[in-house]
Amino acid sequence: MCPLTQVLAEIPLGATLYDIGCGAGVPMHLALRFRQARMVRGSDISSNAIAAATSFARHGERFQAMCLPAEEQPALSGFDVVVLIDVLHHVPPAVQQDFLRSIVRRMDRGARLVLLDIDRDAFARRCCNQHHDLLLSREWVHPMRADDVRVILDHAGLQSEEPQRFKTLWYGHYLIAGTRL
Ligand SMILES: C[S@@+](CC[C@H](N)C(=O)[O-])C[C@H]1O[C@@H](n2cnc3c(N)ncnc32)[C@H](O)[C@@H]1O
Numbered sequence: 001m002c003p004l005t006q007v008l009a010e011i012p013l014g015a016t017l018y019d020i021g022c023g024a025g026v027p028m029h030l031a032l033r034f035r036q037a038r039m040v041r042g043s044d045i046s047s048n049a050i051a052a053a054t055s056f057a058r059h060g061e062r063f064q065a066m067c068l069p070a071e072e073q074p075a076l077s078g079f080d081v082v083v084l085i086d087v088l089h090h091v092p093p094a095v096q097q098d099f100l101r102s103i104v105r106r107m108d109r110g111a112r113l114v115l116l117d118i119d120r121d122a123f124a125r126r127c128c129n130q131h132h133d134l135l136l137s138r139e140w141v142h143p144m145r146a147d148d149v150r151v152i153l154d155h156a157g158l159q160s161e162e163p164q165r166f167k168t169l170w171y172g173h174y175l176i177a178g179t180r181l
């Protein structure tokens with residue numbers, strides 16, 4: 001239940017894309033189909049998600065998905081765009097800041113980051129998101145405030161743009177996009 005069209009709108013046509021926490025690969029397939037992405041690569045800590053992603057792959061070498069443990073950081077060099085869609089709230093609060101900093105530091109200068117996550121500031125909608133995750137994945141998730149995320153990203157070397165906020169049914173998300181300086 002997240003506004004993927006808004007994420008796609010942030011991806012330039014023909015870009016190379018890295019999707020951190022790619023799940024079953026839906027955003028990567030959409031980027032190939034609707035943004036004519038040159039190549040997409042994604043990783044996830046869930047081997048089941050990666051098995052699902054690769055079982056639908058029909059784009060040969062332009063589509064790559066791999067399972068990586070949480071402590072192994074993927075190489076992001078060579079990618080024009082890095083996306084992080086509905087992943088941050090699954091990362092334990094104690095490591096969220098380092099997780100964000102490390103992503104920015106591994107990106108090429110000039111590359112774009114597009115981060116979409118649950119909007120902590122929209123209280124009622126945030127509770128709906130948290131209960132959704134509790135029901136579906138048996139996990140109590142930890143959304144961060146968009147303004148806090150932005151400060152961390154910018155200190156790590158991103159030039160971020162004003163967060164955009166979206167309402168989808170009873171769920172609330174923010175999107176932060178920016179360029180690695
Ligand atoms: C709500 S799903 C979103 C999947 C995908 N981004 C999408 O939008 O379809 C969250 C995903 O984040 C993955 N995840 C959680 N913590 C992660 C981490 N530290 N590194 C990479 N992936 C992670 C989970 O395994 C899960 O597949």
